[in-house]
Amino acid sequence: MLKYFAKRFLSLIPKILIISVIVFLALQLLPGDALSRSVPPRVYQQMTESQRDALRESLGLNDPLTVQYFRWLGNMFKGDFGYSQSTGSNIGEMLAARLPSTIELTVIALVIASVFGILFGFLASLKPNSWVDYTNTTMSIVGISVPEFFFGILFILLFSVKLGWLPSGGRMAAGHPGFWERIPYMILPAVCLAISLMATLSRYTRSAMLDVLGKDYVKTARSKGISETAVHLKHGFRNALSPVMVIMVMRLPMLVSGTVVIESVFNYPGMGSMILDAVSAGDMPVVMVTTMVIAVVTLVASCIVDLFTALLDPRIRFSS
Amino acid sequence: MEQQMILRVKDLQTAYYVGKRRVNAVNGVSFELKRGETLGIVGESGCGKSATAHSILQLLPKNGRIEGGKVEYFPKEGEPVCLSECKRTGRKMREMRGGEISMIFQDPLSSLNPVYTIGDQIIEMLRAHEKISKKQAAVRAAQLLDKLGIPDAEKRLRDYPHQFSGGMKQRVMIAIAMICNPSLLIADEPTTALDVTIQAQILELMQQIQQEYGTSIMLITHNMGIVAEICDSVAVMYMGRVVEYGSLKQVFTNPKHPYTVALMQSVPVLGMGKDKRLVSIEGATPDGSTVFKGCPFADRCTKAGPHCFDHPPVETEPEPGHRVSCHLYTEGGAAE
Numbered sequence: 001m002l003k004y005f006a007k008r009f010l011s012l013i014p015k016i017l018i019i020s021v022i023v024f025l026a027l028q029l030l031p032g033d034a035l036s037r038s039v040p041p042r043v044y045q046q047m048t049e050s051q052r053d054a055l056r057e058s059l060g061l062n063d064p065l066t067v068q069y070f071r072w073l074g075n076m077f078k079g080d081f082g083y084s085q086s087t088g089s090n091i092g093e094m095l096a097a098r099l100p101s102t103i104e105l106t107v108i109a110l111v112i113a114s115v116f117g118i119l120f121g122f123l124a125s126l127k128p129n130s131w132v133d134y135t136n137t138t139m140s141i142v143g144i145s146v147p148e149f150f151f152g153i154l155f156i157l158l159f160s161v162k163l164g165w166l167p168s169g170g171r172m173a174a175g176h177p178g179f180w181e182r183i184p185y186m187i188l189p190a191v192c193l194a195i196s197l198m199a200t201l202s203r204y205t206r207s208a209m210l211d212v213l214g215k216d217y218v219k220t221a222r223s224k225g226i227s228e229t230a231v232h233l234k235h236g237f238r239n240a241l242s243p244v245m246v247i248m249v250m251r252l253p254m255l256v257s258g259t260v261v262i263e264s265v266f267n268y269p270g271m272g273s274m275i276l277d278a279v280s281a282g283d284m285p286v287v288m289v290t291t292m293v294i295a296v297v298t299l300v301a302s303c304i305v306d307l308f309t310a311l312l313d314p315r316i317r318f319s320s
Numbered sequence: 321m322e323q324q325m326i327l328r329v330k331d332l333q334t335a336y337y338v339g340k341r342r343v344n345a346v347n348g349v350s351f352e353l354k355r356g357e358t359l360g361i362v363g364e365s366g367c368g369k370s371a372t373a374h375s376i377l378q379l380l381p382k383n384g385r386i387e388g389g390k391v392e393y394f395p396k397e398g399e400p401v402c403l404s405e406c407k408r409t410g411r412k413m414r415e416m417r418g419g420e421i422s423m424i425f426q427d428p429l430s431s432l433n434p435v436y437t438i439g440d441q442i443i444e445m446l447r448a449h450e451k452i453s454k455k456q457a458a459v460r461a462a463q464l465l466d467k468l469g470i471p472d473a474e475k476r477l478r479d480y481p482h483q484f485s486g487g488m489k490q491r492v493m494i495a496i497a498m499i500c501n502p503s504l505l506i507a508d509e510p511t512t513a514l515d516v517t518i519q520a521q522i523l524e525l526m527q528q529i530q531q532e533y534g535t536s537i538m539l540i541t542h543n544m545g546i547v548a549e550i551c552d553s554v555a556v557m558y559m560g561r562v563v564e565y566g567s568l569k570q571v572f573t574n575p576k577h578p579y580t581v582a583l584m585q586s587v588p589v590l591g592m593g594k595d596k597r598l599v600s601i602e603g604a605t606p607d608g609s610t611v612f613k614g615c616p617f618a619d620r621c622t623k624a625g626p627h628c629f630d631h632p633p634v635e636t637e638p639e640p641g642h643r644v645s646c647h648l649y650t651e652g653g654a655a656e
Contacts, residue, residue: 214381216430222379224445224496225417228409234444235433313435314480 001317004310012303019295020076023288024069030284034061041088081289086281091289094274099293101171102259102270105193108186109255113194113201118244120198121205122237128210136202143199148258151192152265159188169267189266193258197251204247208240215239238312245309249302256294325394326504326536327353327376332389332404334368334375334560336608343608345371347560348389353504353553358530358537360551360568362544362583366605368560369540373506376538377417378408395420396503419449422497426509428489432481438492439477442499449500464495468525487518491525498529505529506538511546523550544587548572556580559606559616566642576644578621615647623648 028034035056036044047055056062060071075081081091124136160168167185212218213236221235263272271290278286310316334346346368353359361369374380376391391404393416406413417423422445425431433441442461446452452460458477465473468491481489490510497505507526511519527550529535539551547554547568554571556564556579564577575581585599603620615621618628625647633645 216425216427217433219379220425220431220441220493220496221433221444223377223417223423224448225414225419226444226448227414239433239435314437315434315482 001310004317005307008303008306008310012299015299016296019292019299020073021069023292024072027072027285027288028065035059036085040083041085076292082285084278084283084286086278086283086286091286094286095271095289095293098269098271098274101268102263102272103297104182105186105190105263105268105270106256106259108190109193109197109258110252112190113197113255114248116194117198117201118205118241121202121244122209124202124206125209125213125236125240126232128206133206136206140199140203143195144203147261148192148196149261149265151195152189152262155188155192156266171269185268189262189268192265193255193262196258197248197255200247200251201244205240205244208243209236212236212240242309242313245305245312249305249309252301252305253294253298256298324355325352326355327394327538328390328392329372329376330390330392332372332375332391333387334371334380335385335387336371336381337383337385341609345384345560345608346375349555349557349560349562350389351555351562351565353536353538355503355536356530356534357552358539358550360547360554361538361540361557362542362547362554363557364542364605366608367557369542369557370508371560372557373423373508373538373540376403376506377421377423378403378406378413379417379423393420393504415449418445418497418502419500420502421504421506422500422502423506423508424490424493424497424510427513428486428493429513431493432489434481437478437480438484438495442477442492442496445496446499461495461499464499465492468495468498469521470495486514487521490514490518490522494522494525494529498533498535501533502535504536504538506540508540509542510539511543512541519546526550544584556583559610559612560608561616561645562643563617563646564642564644566639566644570639570642574639574642576638576642576649577617577646578623578648579617582622615645 033044033052035052039047039055044052060068063071079092081095083089084091084094120136120139124133127133156168159166166188168188169185171182171185213232217239218231218235221231226234259270259272260275261272262268263270264276267273271294275287275290277283278290329352330350332346332349333344336343336345349368349372351359351361361372363369371380371384374384375386378386380386386404389404390402392400393403394400401412401416403413403416406416432438436444439458439461442464443454443457446457446460447454462474462477465476470476470488470491476484481492484492493510505526510526511522514522523546526537526539530537537550539546541547551568553567554565555562556571556577558579564571564575564580571580572584575584579601582599582601586601588598601620602622606616606619610616612618612632614627614629614631615624615633618624621628628647631647633647634650635643635645636649637643638649
């Protein structure tokens with residue numbers, strides 16, 4: 001068991017390295033002076049050409065690519081990500097300010113999506129072709145097919161403008177930075193972000209449950225004379241959860257990229273709006289670094305979900 | 321005194337609904353099982369053997385329903401229970417399942433839940449019917465596994481099903497079925513998915529259980545050889561009907577129904593001459609939703625006359641306890 005976990009975590013390292021190589025090479029392909037990405041733009045403008053040459057030499061920009069790569073990687077580990085070309089601010093500082101809010105939003109959306117998605121799917125599977133099932137199917141189809149920004153606009157109009165229950169945007173009121181005070185600000189964006197994943201999970205949970213309930217071991221369980229609830233939960237749900245987890249892992253990157261749209265709809269200061277600004281300004285260093293960060297976060301998250309799957313299914317645990 | 325009855329099935333009818341189509345899986349099946357005896361139910365695939373077994377414990381899939389007839393169970397003490405009138409998931413039905421009647425299935429590979437240890441799965445059964453601590457339950461489970469020939473039983477309780485071989489898994493299934501010491505064991509093709517050498521071991525094990533605990537066994541199989549080996553009485557099924565029913569001796573030494581005869585000729589016997597041919601039954605089993613005007617076997621029967629196609633056969637009793645549904649044995653029946 002521990003061996004499997006260790007193996008799974010260690011396998012993250014080569015994956016992250018491969019992504020870093022891709023990002024590094026993409027950075028090299030960028031047009032313009034590499035030096036302009038290593039010093040703040042204002043400083044760069046004030047320098048003479050000879051000063052730039054000297055700085056290039058001292059920063060090692062004339063070194064072979066491999067040497068540069070490892071130095072760049074080392075800097076990344078130290079938290080030095082370079083500078084934004086459009087605003088001139090330190091990318092590391094930008095990340096520090098925005099990454100936590102996006103992680104917060106994504107995690108809350110993930111919790112909403114998995115709890116409600118799996119719950120609805122489970123309920124629908126207990127009575128297939130009943131009104132519960134049909135309602136769930138209809139809502140899921142709407143959830144999957146309508147884009148999330150539409151829900152965003154709809155929710156703002158309904159819950160903020162018309163009813164005035166929740167704030168329409170931002171992350172916190174001035175002077176109230178506590179987690180619980182931020183919750184009202186997060187409800188609408190998190191729900192919008194969760195809808196599509198929730199719908200997908202509910203569909204998959206329903207079909208996985210129906211699949212498992214038709215299995216022979218469920219018949220064995222029934223033949224033991226245990227209650228229907230125990231049959232459904234202990235033998236049905238527990239076994240249906242593994243395939244649902246797999247879908248969750250596959251959909252995780254979509255959840256993260258969904259933040260880009262949702263954060264700008266709700267004017268939420270996170271990575272999403274940072275990426276959007278950088279892309280529209282052609283600010284490649286920021287785009288690359290944020291890509292890297294999102295890739296790493298997604299990898300780590302899917303690794304954690306994988307571990308849950310292994311906890312659920314002994315066959316995975318022991319086959320390693 | 322006559323031997324006590326344990327199970328009586330009378331005119332049982334079970335149907336599956338596939339869309340709007342109704343498939344009659346069991347069409348008026350009747351038989352009895354006496355305490356401590358073994359009843360074999362034989363027939364081709366799709367003849368309603370399993371549907372009969374599942375009807376007894378009401379383990380039919382959601383689209384299956386008992387449409388008529390009666391299943392009565394006679395416990396050691398107390399009033400007989402009419403199983404077919406119990407609610408499918410009701411308390412009484414659940415008490416019967418596992419506690420009085422348990423079942424083992426065809427494919428031990430898929431009959432055990434892959435995510436729980438076999439200890440969990442045996443103990444679950446025990447704790448559903450007896451007030452017993454987990455620790456004591458584990459001790460009982462280990463004792464039983466040991467008795468059923470699983471080495472190192474105490475340790476193996478903590479193993480998962482995929483760590484067992486097919487034969488061992490079936491032993492575990494038998495352990496689950498037997499842990500509450502039920503009076504009746506329904507075995508639905510328990511050896512079909514196993515190697516031949518393992519088959520013999522499992523059958524032997526079942527006989528051993530029967531001798532030790534006095535359990536009655538209802539054995540469902542398509543293998544006439546197995547029936548000859550361990551059964552006391554036989555019901556031959558075809559298209560959801562019992563076409564011939566009697567004691568092992570009656571059915572084997574004096575088979576009446578042409579289908580029974582054909583079924584027996586289609587099984588190879590060790591030592592039979594090389595020149596002797598195995599007989600196959602012409603044609604295929606008809607579709608389950610077919611409604612027959614006459615005898616359902618008439619199409620494939622070598623002895624069928626015109627009468628057979630138009631009139632349903634009536635059950636006759638050529639000798640006491642030996643029942644057969646064939647026009648050959650009714651007055652004015654099939655003309656050769």
